[in-house]
Amino acid sequence: MTPKKLKNYSYYPGCSLHASGREYDISTRALFKALNIGLKEVPDWFCCGATPAHNVDELLSLSLCAKNLVLAEEVEGDLAVACAACFSRLKTTQHHLKVDDEKRAQVEKAIAGPATIAKPVKHILEILVRDLGLAKLEESVKKPLFGLKVACYYGCLLTRPPEVPELDDCEDPSIMEDLLRALGAEPVSWSHRMECCGANFTLSRPDVVLHLSDAILRSAQAAGADCVMVACPLCHGNLDIRQEAIENRSQEKYDLPIFYITQLAALAMGVDDDKLGFDSVIVDPRPMLMDKELI
């Protein structure tokens, strides 16, 4: 018999988590299982529109998110979102439809139904740090990440614009650092935790991405970090997949593993490292973790 869940959440993984960012999805599920929190995927969900939709057609972007939020109503529990971009789009849609009746009417016409989208949308960080709480989290740690120096990288979307995500101070947040301390790790103080990695310019202007992401890795390394922790699959792609190209461009050696929040959290909760997708990233974190005797 499975024990009763502490709490249940509905879950919107988003496209990346089923493709290039599958480690994020795998580790999120593993973490929730380890913490005995229910996580049920929203049936029949589809793309939130990400960055392209709202650049081309705002109504399309809002309608895609609104429809997904309506679908989420079918599953019990607040909506858990891991991807920072999906989180931002879903929260932005809630915000716009709350303050703008005209937009709400247009969206309701587009999705052919009422936009019942008030269900709280929560980022995984919020669920861990606020809903579960740092004390409870600390209690649940089985393998503390002692000695691991982590550069917490927030990127652009997790806290901005100030009126939308309501996650933390938009320019000086601390939620990732708070989480890491509870896990036993050591967040480093560094300069580039809120800067842009270049995001989806990775396809059209890789030169821009190499430039911006280089500055982030350089700053993390200068601050003495062993690794970088991210909340967004696109940031992960730019810092991990492009890391070799960045190194070639700048003639620097970084060799910095890039972790998702959930990978480090699940590791601390005692989840087996071969269940966290460490084999499907470019900069293999395992040698460093072994070095630190964390796996």
Place this chain on the structure above:
Amino acid sequence: MSRIGVFVCHCGENISRTVDVERVAGEAAQLPGVAYSCDYKYMCSDPGQNLLKKALAEHNLDGVLVAACSPRMHEKTFRKAAQSAGLNPYLCDMGNIREHCSWVHEDREAATAKASDIVKLMVERVKRGKALAPITVPVTKRALVIGGGIAGIQAALDIADAGKEVILVEREPSIGGHMAQLSETFPTLDCSQCIMTPKMVDVANHPNITLYTYAEIEKVDGYIGNFQVTIRRKARSVVEDKCTGCGVCTSKCPKKKIPNEFDQNLGMRSAIYVPFPQAVPNTPVIDRENCTMFQSGKCGVCAKVCGPQAIDYEQQDTLVVEAVGAVVVATGFKLYSIDRKPEESPIKGYGEFGYGLIPDVIDGLTFERLASASGPTGGKILRPSDGKEPRQVVFIQCVGSRAREKGISYCSKICCMYTAKHTMLYRHKVHDGQAYVFYMDARTPGKGYDEFWRRAVEVEDAVYIRGMVSRLYQRDGKIVVMGSDTLVGVQVEIEADLVVLATAVQAQDGADLLAQKLGISYDKYNFYSEAHAKLKPVECATAGIYLAGACQGPKDIPDTVSQASAAAAKVITLFSKDQLERDPVVAKVNEKYCVGCLQCKKVCPYGAVEEKEIRDRQGNLVKVVANVNAGVCGGCGTCQATCPSKSVELDGYTDEQIMAMIEAL
């Protein structure tokens, strides 16, 4: 039977566009007690007023109702006209069919019906009106000025020069305020101390000015012409009458490593100190929290070395009560702190600029002290961390101002100009240094102001970058400034040696508490509210209290001085009369019915109700009743609504009048 005249105004088209004024006048003529009615395009104009006067005489009217705009606008006008035609002015009333009717409705039919209703019920009020005589109160011809910065000093000197006595109260040990801290002033670059300190000395020497420094307002009672102000004189631990200002105590004090607030904590001072050499009065004060004698009881050096024996460790705060007729509030401003803000504050602070943790990120006032010849560096621009001369200085404007997401939406007004000045001062002292300015807009209206800013750009080679800064961080002994140049459309990164933040101007700490003591209103940022943004810019809504300087909103020195002189002129005008006339719409107690429950005393927001004992001829107490001080009563009617025995009434708004109005509907 009454003989009321009803005059319906078109207000150009303001009323007649929505209200059928002719019909309103026609219907008014049918009301019982109305002897005359008409409509006219502009009742407030000369011909309109003449129409009223003529009708009063010709139709032998005993009451007038003008249905027009708000009484706040023209009640005085029409009462004056009625009075000149021989009617008691309080028998002339207004019905508001503009703000309360034509401006807020679209349906002409319904608006006309409502206007007729307003006329109908106001006629009932006028019918039951009483002839009233204005109340006169004596005026104490002394003024209180709160705050000894340039605003308070200017107001105090102007009032004193007009021959009236002034009490000037300053919270700090010296007068001078922020202006005394400045190096040079825009747009002429004259030395702030050179123009400020003579005025400070004038205050000290003026026979009509009583100066209380290191003192705060404890309590304010009374009303226009008759305030009683209790002032707390904080214990200086130095007897002012004995001290000669020789300075031996400050030089011998063994505790010398206390950050000097006047130098924005750049320099050090002793525990017994004078804030700056030109301080007025030149009397030291002991900072008890940092004094070894007060903390451990062991020292006493200053008392030993003081020739005139002016040191008094036992001195206590004293309370002084002063009677004044008018108050000028000139409490000034503070700068938005670049440190982290307390959690409960709506002001968020700048984590992205390091919350004041980077030593070479300073605010504008700190730069003033660096540039000041009397400052901690003797006027050399040296950065705080290592005392080196900065080669590149970045100035960032609008830090905190115009930043709704940080909690402040207003423009601080002075920063564009003082930043331009800072770039020039820097250039004049470090000839090969480069100044950069990040700005949103350069706002430089004012005489000679735009020319001044252009000079900074064109002659003094400051590089202005239109864009905001996203982050400051330290790298290899430099401060990396990450910003954007929105005119070129590129991101900018500058390695600066020193960064100066033009932080927002905010109301002084405790501005709200002082406002509550004075009974004046303030906005959500704690800036004091003027009675009218355009037409009463120095008056408070509370009679007899005036505003000067940045306590009312961000202001530069020229504007502050202008407003201070204006406030002084208002005070002098008030003092030009021996008696003040005020509106007789005040509460009166019917002592026969009053049972002395004093509910009215509890609810009166003006503190106008007092107890009155009624005694028989033998001196035996018959009963206690409420008594309203007509000078203090604000005429709000709260007592009338509260009184359980219906024995207190507002003249002009009696129960009888109000019930008749309701019944007329």
